[in-house]
Amino acid sequence: MKLLTVLLTTIAFLTTQAHAQNKLAIEEQYQGWLSQTIWPQARAKGISADTFSAAFAGVTLNWKLPDLVPPGTKAAVPKKQRQTEFGSPGKYFNRGSVDGATSVGRRTARKHTNTLRSVESKTGIPGRIILAIWGRESGYGRVAIPHDVFEVLGTKAFMSTRKDYFEQELIAALEIVQAGHVPRGAMKSSWAGALGQPQFMPSSFLKYAADGNGDGRVDIWTSEADTIASIGAYLDEHGWVSGRDWGVEVTVPSSVSCTLEGPDQGRLISKWEEMGIKRVSGRPFPDHESRSEGYLLMPAGRKGPAFIVTPNFYVLKDYNMSDLYALFVGHVGDRIQYGLGDVSARWSAVDKLYRSDIAAMQRSLERQGHDVGGADGLPGFKTRRSIGRWQKANGQQATCFPERGIDLN
Structure with a gap:
């Protein structure tokens, strides 16, 4: 021994x-x-x-x-879960994150009323949306950026x-350091390399960072006015449609398939209404929205709330490609300005799957001719609706969300 x-x-x-x-x-x-x-x-x-x-x-x-x-190794889909999409999407909307971003956002809105109004007048970006992004990215500048x-x-x-x-x-x-925007020692970032209070990648700083206080400098590290102006400039340059909302929670009758989700399956919102989709508030869609195109969003398939979103939702996704991120920003922004409560529908419990599990499902669906958007282990809308289409084709009820009991082989 x-x-x-x-x-x-x-x-x-x-x-x-x-x-x-x-x-x-x-x-x-x-x-x-x-x-x-x-x-x-x-x-x-x-x-x-x-x-x-x-x-x-x-x-x-x-x-x-x-x-x-x-060097000398091959990339592999990690088994360790790193993002909320791998478990229940509802975890992204935990009480502390939502309430904290809302309450601090309201105080910040009062503090920076003039700057927010100025940026909204110039870009068309609502102040509540800028605030929600700022809150999510850096806690309104309160979160330490360590790397x-x-x-x-x-x-x-x-x-x-x-x-x-x-x-x-x-x-x-x-280039940022060479131009003298910030000293070398202040170049702190997230684990992904994002900088400052709006968490811009360096190339985004060079393209979109803006001077919000008129001092001739662009400082997203210590200037709150520059942070507000920079977020507004980013969304403006990415195509925010002034006068339109980001989206609204709706009820989707069982007659409307969850496989209709996605920005490539849009239709006039009035057509969605004719199919039986209604706002959870019970109020009709505003006329200008009803005459415009909208898209079905079901981030947890039939296991969570549903939304009709506008092109502005996908502008938010240009800031961060997660459906849940864009939804969080829109939801918190509405809470800041309108005092809204939680979403009405419940986020149901879902099977906890590893990224490698979802990637295996995606590869199986690809072999059967489905477009899942790539076998990356992330259940985006293409994966969700492909699962639903497979379920329907095999005589099952379409839930449009990965589940451990689904055998795609």
Whole structure:
């Protein structure tokens, strides 16, 4: 027994040592990659050697970041759940997040009334929507942003599932420092590389960040006015339709299939009304909305609330591609301005599935000719309605949401 213990201890030690040596070798590859691949691109963009050296002084790879693909390994769909879409969508709307964003949002609205009105007048973006995004992204500037952006973007550009994208963002971050928008030490980001109170990726800062207080600078780190103006500019440039809402909760009769969900299956809202879809408030849709196109949104299929949304909902998704994010922003914005309560329909309990489980379902559906939007393990609207179509074709009631009992083979 003693000999076995010694043997196992030795094996563990050697494994750990080999792992450490492998990491050290990859770190050396990383430093070479910075000088041979990133520096020439940075120099071509006007980045000085001093700026480049300061940006990466003491920076090493961050091995704790998600979705890394070290050299010599292959990408895999992670089994560990990382996003709320993998469990009940209702968790995204937890009491603390919704109430906190609403109450602080109302106080912030009073504090920045003039700036919000000015931005809304210029862009058409309602102040309540700007506030809800600000609250979700950084708690109105109260949430600490912990990571060094060059560590994050450098790591992801060198070894992640989206290396090309993060390489471009890394160059953009260098441009921000080179232009003097913010000191190198203030370049803190999220784990994904997003900056400041509105959590802009560096390229978005360069394109959309705006001066909201007229001081001639653009500061999304400490200026609340610039943060408001920048969010407004982003939504404006992405096509927000002035005068239209983002959407509204509705009841969907059983005669209307959940497979009709999606922005590519839009119809006049008056047509949805003729099919029996009604606002939960019981009030009719406003005339200008009824004459315009709307889209069915059922983020939990038949296991949760339903909405008719407008093109503005998909502008919110340009800020963050999650249906639930856009829904949270619209819902909290309405609570801030109109004092609305929770959604009426209940978010039913759903099976807790790993991302790999959903990816397996998606691959099976793809083999059968369904367009699920890619086997990425995320149950977006294409996956939801494909599940519903499969259920209908196989004589089952369409729920349009992943469930553990569904056998797609």
